[in-house]
Amino acid sequence: MDGTLASDGGFAKGVIDLGGLEVRQVTTFAKVWSTGRDGAGAAFFRPSPVPVGFSALGHYAQRDGRPPSGHVLVARDTTAPDAAEPILATPRDYALVWSSPDGAGCFWLPTAPGGYRPVGVVVTATPEKPPLDEVRCVRADFTEACEAEAPPVWSWSGDRGGGFVSVAALRPAVRRVDARGVHAGTFLARSSAAPVEASALACLRNNGPSHTSAMPDLAQVHAVLAAYAPLVYLHPGETYMPSSVAWFFENGALLHQRQQQQKGSQQAPTPVAADGSNLPQGGDNDGSYWLDLPVGRDQRERVKKGDLASAKAYMQVKPMLGGTATDLAMWFFYPINGPARARVLGALTIPLGGIGSHVGDWEHLTLRVSNFSGELLRVYFSQHSAGTWVDASQLEYAAAGGRPVAYASLHGHAFYPRAGLELQGSAVAGIRNDSARGSVLDTGGRGRCEVVSAEYLGVAEPAWLGFMRPWGPTEVYDVGRVINRVARFLPRAIRERLERLVNKVFVGDGATGPKKHGSWINDEKDPN
Known part of the structure; x- marks a missing residue:
C-alpha cells in the first residue's frame, strides 16, 4: 500500500x-x-x-x-x-x-x-x-x-x-x-x-500549528478505501433494503411542515428535490419539519423496500486522537427500519407488531486508520444507540481481496462483526438482532462510496446533510397493549420485564441524519 x-x-x-x-x-x-x-x-x-x-x-x-x-x-x-x-x-x-x-x-x-x-x-x-x-x-x-x-x-x-x-x-x-x-x-x-x-x-x-498536518489527502483517502472498504452483508430474509438518498427523494419522499400559527395544523407536504436543495437547513428537532414516505399506498410500499442497486456509503473523513488517526465514518440510509422481534425465556421468538418500525433509518461503520502508516487499526460497528470497536486483528475478512466484513441485522440494520444472534437485553427478555450472509453491499465497488464531508479538505457537503430535522415522523407505540396482545400467554413478570425493555429501546423521537449524531464531532459511543 x-x-x-x-x-x-x-x-x-x-x-x-x-x-x-x-x-x-x-x-x-x-x-x-x-x-x-x-x-x-x-x-x-x-x-x-x-x-x-x-x-x-x-x-x-x-x-x-x-x-x-x-x-x-x-x-x-x-x-x-x-x-x-x-x-x-x-x-x-x-x-x-x-x-x-x-x-x-x-x-x-x-x-x-x-x-x-x-x-x-x-x-x-x-x-x-x-x-x-x-x-x-x-x-x-x-x-x-x-x-x-x-x-x-x-x-x-x-x-x-x-x-x-x-x-x-x-x-x-x-x-x-x-x-x-x-x-x-x-x-x-x-x-x-x-x-x-x-x-x-x-x-x-499535539502542540503542532495544525493537528491535521498528517491527515490524508483525497487521493490517499481513496487508496485507503481500496484496501479496507468493507463488504456489508444483509440478512437473507431482509425485506427493507438500503437505498441512496437521491433514490428516496426521487421516489416520492415528502417534506412535512407544521404550521406554528395554528398548533397541530399542517401544511400540505412538499416533494423533496432530488438533491435535497429545498430542505430547511440547521435548526433543532422542534417538530416543525420532518420527512415521510409517499402518500400513495403502492408507492409507499415500494419505497419501504428500498433499492439495493442504488445504495451507497456516505463517508465523513475526520481527524481523531490529535490528528494521529483518521476516522472514515461510513453512513448507510434505509427508507425504513423494520419491525422488531423479541426472544423470551431463552428460546421463544415473539413478533412485536409494528414496534421498532420507523421511517428514515441511518446506520454507520467507522474505520479508524493510523496516520503513521495508513493501516487499519479498528472498526466501529454501530448498534442502535451505541456500538462496539473491534481491533483489526479480530475482524472477519473476505477471502477475496482481504477486506473487512460487516453484517447488518434483520430489519434493525445494526452492524455486527460476526454472523449470528445478538440480544439487546437478556435471554429472559431480549430484542433479537439476527445477521447472516445474504445480499452484499460492496462499499469498494464503483459508485458505492461517496465522500460527503471532510472539513479539513474543504469538501462541499450536499444540501441534505444539513437537514437536521427527523428523517421520519415520530412513531407512537402503545407498548403495554402490544405486549399484552402478542405475549398474553407469558407470566406477568416476564411481560412487564419485556415492556420495560421495549420502552427503553424503541420509544423516542424520529430518526435524525448523520450530523445530529454525537459521533459526527466526537468519538464513537461506548457500549451501554
Missing part, C-alpha cells in the same frame, strides 16, 4: 511532529510477563526495538493467547538539545503498583520530575525496579488528561494474596475532531494496595 499513499503531505510517513516532539508508532514487542491463564488473562510487552534516538513512554498490555496486535508510541525531542526544560525527562523513581503473589510480575508507576507527567506503566518480571532510562516522562504542556478504556484488559482478585488488580488501556479523556489529545497505546494498572487513578498518568498532546 505504501506506493499508493505517496504524497507531499504528512500522512503515512511513519513520524508525526507534535510541535517539537516527534512520535513514531512501534508495533513490534518483547514479551515481559503474562498472567498464565490460558488466554483468559493478559500479556505485557515492551516496545522492541525502539528506533535510534527515540524513547519508550510506557509498556503495552493486551488479552493473552494471541500475538501482540496493538502499538505504542515512542518519542524524540527535536528542540534544542541544551534547552533548560527539555520535552522528555527521565523518571526520578518508580512506585510499585502491584506485584503478583509469586513476584513474577510487577507493575511500576514512574515518578515524574516536577513539571512532567508519566504516560505509561512499566512491567517487570522480577521484584527489582526497572532502570530509570526504561521510559521517559513528558513535559506537562505536551500532555492531556486521560481515562481508562472499558472494559478493562484484565482484572483479578487473588485468593492467595496479591489483592485486587485491574489493567486498562489509556485514551485521551476528550476525543473530538478538534481535540489535541494523542493515544500513546499505554495502559493503567490499579490495585487494592495502590489505587492509582487515571489522573496519575497522562496522554500526549
